[in-house]
Amino acid sequence: MVNKLIAKILPYMPQKLVWQFSKEYIAGETIDDAVKASKELNKEGILTTIDVLGEFIKNLGEAEANKREYLEVIEIAERAGVKGNYSLKPTFFGLLIDTETAYGHIREIVAKAASHGNFVRIDMEDSPCTDREIELFRRLKAEFPSNVGLVLQAYLKRTYQDIKNMKDLHRADIPLNFRLCKGIYVEPASISYKNYDEINHHFLEDIELMLQEGMYPAIATHDKPVVEGALKLIEKYQVPKDRYEFQMLYGVTPALRKSLVDQGHTMRVYVPFGKQWFGYCTRRIKENPKMASVIMKAIFFK
Numbered sequence: 001m002v003n004k005l006i007a008k009i010l011p012y013m014p015q016k017l018v019w020q021f022s023k024e025y026i027a028g029e030t031i032d033d034a035v036k037a038s039k040e041l042n043k044e045g046i047l048t049t050i051d052v053l054g055e056f057i058k059n060l061g062e063a064e065a066n067k068r069e070y071l072e073v074i075e076i077a078e079r080a081g082v083k084g085n086y087s088l089k090p091t092f093f094g095l096l097i098d099t100e101t102a103y104g105h106i107r108e109i110v111a112k113a114a115s116h117g118n119f120v121r122i123d124m125e126d127s128p129c130t131d132r133e134i135e136l137f138r139r140l141k142a143e144f145p146s147n148v149g150l151v152l153q154a155y156l157k158r159t160y161q162d163i164k165n166m167k168d169l170h171r172a173d174i175p176l177n178f179r180l181c182k183g184i185y186v187e188p189a190s191i192s193y194k195n196y197d198e199i200n201h202h203f204l205e206d207i208e209l210m211l212q213e214g215m216y217p218a219i220a221t222h223d224k225p226v227v228e229g230a231l232k233l234i235e236k237y238q239v240p241k242d243r244y245e246f247q248m249l250y251g252v253t254p255a256l257r258k259s260l261v262d263q264g265h266t267m268r269v270y271v272p273f274g275k276q277w278f279g280y281c282t283r284r285i286k287e288n289p290k291m292a293s294v295i296m297k298a299i300f301f302k
């Protein structure tokens with residue numbers, strides 16, 4: 001109830017106030033902010049994945065500018081020696097308006113990262129995008145086998161089968177690299193698991209399948225029981241430390257993050273930045289009012 005109320009009023013709150021509790025989760029507005037935040041994390045032994053905030057553009061003209069911004073991010077971050085890679089959302093390049101145009105832009109970004117021997121992660125958006133994002137990944141993977149990875153969402157009932165269906169892209173020398181997360185969007189019950197335990201069960205089932213197949217899972221969660229379950233699987237399959245990584249969002253559960261780093265596991269933090277932070281934060285909360293309780297805590301329990 002309170003969560004829903006906050007989700008409703010948030011877009012009308014002054015940006016300055018919203019920034020007070022968003023700044024913990026966003027690196028800033030500029031590329032320099034993202035590079036600075038990444039270098040700080042690098043000092044703690046943490047890798048990063050930089051993301052320019054923005055999604056679901058309405059006008060294809062914006063896609064060209066967004067591509068240019070990503071190319072600049074890569075140029076600057078590589079020059080600064082950031083230890084990290086890049087994440088992007090295909091709807092930021094017009095995936096749902098014109099798939100081929102979006103593909104062309106994203107291909108250029110992946111080619112630029114590849115020219116530096118680096119890597120781009122294709123984020124997974126809501127379910128109308130799933131097939132298109134898998135197809136996009138397939139095409140990019142054919143051209144840039146070592147430089148591109150995909151996100152999969154444990155709450156989608158199709159995910160276990162999607163992993164199996166993509167086995168043809170796996171090579172022993174270049175393992176398929178999937179980030180697995182729970183999933184942030186509100187999806188219909190017909191296609192998604194809704195219950196916390198059920199989602200966690202499928203999360204670990206998907207990770208187990210990836211490990212059995214020799215794939216490289218990026219285990220993206222802040223949920224301690226899921227982290228512990230993943231650690232048990234890593235132990236069960238005696239997975240070497242360079243065949244998986246953990247990932248967390250900027251500013252979230254730093255203590256859990258540190259404990260994994262201290263145990264010698266690879267950790268990568270998602271570093272979002274950009275002028276569109278306000279829209280991003282308010283949309284996330286509208287989509288998933290449960291996030292409002294996180295914000296309530298940030299405001300009242302500091």
Ligand code: FAD
Nearest residue numbers: 123124151181182183184220221222223247248249270294
């Ligand atoms: P939860 O059970 O949701 O959370 C566990 C605990 O973590 C919570 O109790 C809370 O204390 C803390 N927590 C979780 N999230 C936050 C937060 N944002 N702020 C503050 N505290 C928090 N989703 C997609 O759909 N597509 C993607 O491409 C995608 N990429 C992601 C990349 C990374 C690196 C990460 C970590 C997540 C990504 N997500 C993505 C979001 C993901 O799907 C989940 O919505 C989010 O991670 C919360 O799930 P959880 O596993 O942490 O578990």
